[in-house]
Amino acid sequence: PTFAIAHEYHAPRGDVVHVDFYRLKNEAEIEEAGIESYFWERGVLVLAEWTSLFPKFEAALLKTKESRNWLVKMSFAEDPALRDIEIRLGK
16 A cells, blocks of 8 residues: 655644655655655644654754744653653754
């Protein structure tokens, strides 16, 4: 089966895009797929998974002048029923 890298949803209060970086092989594919435009050109809410696979791109997201990007990281805690959550605002 094939999977979309980005799904767009239209809502009365603004569009939302869900981007899954897991299926991308390298940073060049981010540009080829036009994913960058969601973050800097489109004015939509972007929910992105697996940006940590591309550290340079993730770092660029956190360095926007507008400070409108948030990084939310979830990881397993010692207790398997719990998760550690870190939230950072871009600078």
